[in-house]
Amino acid sequence: MNYSKRLALLKFVLYGSSLALILSLFHHQVIQGKDFRQISERNRIRLIPTPAPRGNIYDRNGLLIATNRPAYHVYITPEDFNPKDLPELSQLLDMPVEGIREQIHVPRYKSLTPVEIKSDVSKEVAMQIEERSPNLAGVFIQTDSVRYYPWHYQGHTVGYIGKITREEYETLDRDHYGLHSVMGRAGLERRYDATLRGEDGGRQIEVNAKGQQLRVLSEKPPVSGHDLTLSLDVKLEQALLPLIKNKTASIAMMNLKTGEMEVFLSTPDFDPNVFVEAGKDEERIHILKDKDRPLIHRASYGSFPPGSVFKLVTAIAGLETGKITRNSSFFCPGYYQLTSRSRRFKCWDSGGHGQVELLSALEQSCNVYFYQLGRLIGEKDLSRYAHILGFGEPVPFEAPASNGLIPSAQWKQKRFGEQWYLGETLNFAIGQGYVLVSPLQILRLVGVIATNGNLVQPTLIHQAEESVQKFPQPIANKEVFKVIRQGMLQVVESRYGTGQLARIDFMRLAAKTGTAQVPPQKTHAWFAGFFPYEDPQYAMVVFVEHGGSGGLTAAALARQAVGLWKDLEAADRKFQKPALPALSLEPYL
The missing domain is CATH 3.90.1310.10 (Penicillin-binding protein 2a (Domain 2))
Incomplete structure (x- = not known):
């Protein structure tokens, strides 16, 4: 190959390499320049x-x-x-x-x-x-x-x-x-x-x-x-909390004009800061494993046998179905038998109440009266009226709320594959057996009675939408509720009333007590009422798990609660900011 050809080849290689380098630089700096800038910015932004x-x-x-x-x-x-x-x-x-x-x-x-x-x-x-x-x-x-x-x-x-x-x-x-x-x-x-x-x-x-x-x-x-x-009154709750602090209990108080819950207490309680702050693992585990279940709000999420407070439902069903009038009476010898050879369904007063009409039966909480009334009404109508009054049904509420349980022959057959017995109707009528309710449902029942049949929906939000509603169809004649209210007044005001320990000098309360039997040989204490009697403003339910007698434990607590409410009437409750933990965040950089 002569010199001129070798020179031409060398020039071709040099020019080709230069062109390739130029094209590569153009590709990286122009075509891919945006991508490289993004990578660079990614590394510094x-x-x-x-x-x-x-x-x-x-x-x-x-x-x-x-x-x-x-x-x-x-x-x-x-x-x-x-x-x-x-x-x-x-x-x-x-x-x-x-x-x-x-x-x-x-x-x-x-x-x-x-x-x-x-x-x-x-x-x-x-x-x-x-x-x-x-x-x-x-x-x-x-x-x-x-x-x-x-x-x-x-x-x-x-x-x-x-x-x-x-x-x-x-x-x-x-x-x-x-x-x-x-x-x-x-x-x-x-x-x-x-x-x-x-x-x-x-x-x-x-x-x-x-x-x-x-x-x-x-x-x-x-x-x-x-x-x-919220609708809650912290100052009032703080005053009432010591009443149940060492108990497994709840107190709920609802404004009957608005449905606002001003008191919504449950014990044992727990400090929510434990679930927010770091380093609280042991305390969280203790709360989660506590046998008294402090995470359960007993007023809304608990389900318990209602005992004699359920007699209010039975009385409403009996009057509205025409099975009884306010003057209807039954004889109480201290027990009731379906037949002469059958088991005895006992009254809480073993000596008996004698001849009893409805108001006295409510006042003295005579089991025998309501055994016989339950037999007349029957399981179907008892169940029907319980559902109408909100039991066994979802409760529209901002916090988790239990439906409870209202039994029926159909439910028992499906649940256990067994038939319904008449004796179970008698227990149903006095709030025992399978029936379970929450204190919140009992509170709504009291609201219905106190307001002549209006549905007062409980709410935890202040100035929420209208909470007092009419039922699509009237539950019962207003005269029925008038009779029930009179009976509830006698529970507190009468010398024989089971709730007389709740009586106070400055105001008349109307209520129903309950002592629900639970195994093994324990009882829950209930008190459900409203006040003032003449112009109902508040409904209240006190519940003490394994608390003994409703007429003793719960009624006494209710009396104290209303007394404290009186001492802290709304006009005297002043705005007061609680002190927050001091933590300075002044600049130190």
């Missing part, structure tokens, strides 16, 4: 979420029931964090290395999202981390808040919040929940989560090679959640 303050919950007089207190939280951006710093961070946070490693172990595409490692650390710890931040790449402190419940007995009603899990995050609406969002886990916090939650904000920041913030590029402020005002 971070999105830091700013959680929205959750709305406060107040009682009817403006007292805080649930609020937020300031706190320091420790976050790590996995992309920026150096695993060699794990031992130092473990020591600062008093956390095992593996615990931190597990939390920051996320897929690559999530490595730029900050992960909360520990919440609510002390100011001292927060300052130590900030001081060492030049040597702890990707670790930073976020000033946020923690939910706080000033009144520690409110766990049943208000509930509590909790952080969402990673599994939940994958299924929740990303427009409303972030990786570190909290949500209502129980009670009203859960029911009204969408109202209380608010809308999170965030900051777009630029960081250096060590993950340290250089400047804020943009910021979207969070939008606070809406507040919620």
Whole structure:
């Protein structure tokens, strides 16, 4: 090959290489330049979420029931964090290395999202981390808040919040929940989560090679959640709580004009802060394993034999079906037999009440009268009227509420494969046997009686929609309720009344007591009534599990409760903010 050909070949190779290099540079700098810029920006831009303050919950007089207190939280951006710093961070946070490693172990595409490692650390710890931040790449402190419940007995009603899990995050609406969002886990916090939650904000920041913030590029402020005002009167509840503090019991008091629950207590109670604060594992386990089931609100979610308070239902059914009038009487020798050779169904007074008409039967709670009335009415109509009056049915209510159980021949056949016996009708008529109710259902029954047949729907929300409604069809003639109210008045006012321990000087109460037998040889104590008698304003139910006699235990508690209510009438209840835990968040950077 001559010199000119070799020169031409060399030029071709040089020109070809240059062209290839130019094309490659053009491809990378022009065609792929946008992608490289995005990768570069990805490595220096971070999105830091700013959680929205959750709305406060107040009682009817403006007292805080649930609020937020300031706190320091420790976050790590996995992309920026150096695993060699794990031992130092473990020591600062008093956390095992593996615990931190597990939390920051996320897929690559999530490595730029900050992960909360520990919440609510002390100011001292927060300052130590900030001081060492030049040597702890990707670790930073976020000033946020923690939910706080000033009144520690409110766990049943208000509930509590909790952080969402990673599994939940994958299924929740990303427009409303972030990786570190909290949500209502129980009670009203859960029911009204969408109202209380608010809308999170965030900051777009630029960081250096060590993950340290250089400047804020943009910021979207969070939008606070809406507040919620409850019907509860905390000051009154605080006054009544000692009455049942060492019992397994409940007290509920409802305004008959509005349906608003001003008292809604259940014991044993629990402090909802235990389920929010870190480091409370042992206390949470103790609550969950407690045999007295403190997580159950006995007023709404409990189901119990009603005993003699159910005689109100039997009396209404008897009058409305025409089986009896107010003057109808039966003889009580202290027991009742279906036949001369059958078992004896006992009256609580073994000596008997003699000849008894309806008002005296209610007043003295004569079992024999209601055995015979139940036999006349029959299981079908007893069950029908119980359902009409709201038993065995869902209760529209903001907190979890039990349906209870109203038995029938059809139910027993389906449940046990057995026929219904007449003796079971007798027990049904006095609130024993299979029948189960909640104190909230009994409270509604009292509301129906006190208001001449209106349905007063209980509510936990202050100034809710109209709660006093008419039944689609009248339950009973107004004269029926007039008779029942008269009988309930005699329960308290008469010298033979089973509820005479509830009698007070300044006001007339009307009520029905109940002593429900439960195995093994124990009794629940009930008192269900309304006041004042002449112009009913409030319905009230006192229930004490294994509390003995309704006429002794529950009636005495009811008397004390009404006395305390009188001492704290609405005009004397002043707005008063409870003191919140002091925690300074002054700048220290």
